[in-house]
Amino acid sequence: MNPGNQVHDIACPHCGETTRTAFDVSGGELQFIDDCQVCCRPIHLRVDIDEQHQTLRLFVDADSDQIY
Numbered sequence: 001m002n003p004g005n006q007v008h009d010i011a012c013p014h015c016g017e018t019t020r021t022a023f024d025v026s027g028g029e030l031q032f033i034d035d036c037q038v039c040c041r042p043i044h045l046r047v048d049i050d051e052q053h054q055t056l057r058l059f060v061d062a063d064s065d066q067i068y
């Protein structure tokens, strides 16, 4: 198993339900789009890595115009 693999439960910004997302942080900080498993709408996720504390900060947004 890749140690950079992360699985998190997040609250969908569209429907408010909990959906699960998986991503790989071995390459550092990242942004990506994942579809909500409940309402199938795209969720914009941003992952910041705090290397001092070895923690992740996950930011969840409704899809934004900046991506497209």
Ligand SMILES: [Zn+2]
Pocket: 012, 013, 014, 015, 016, 017, 036, 037, 038, 039, 040, 041
């Ligand atoms: Zn949803």
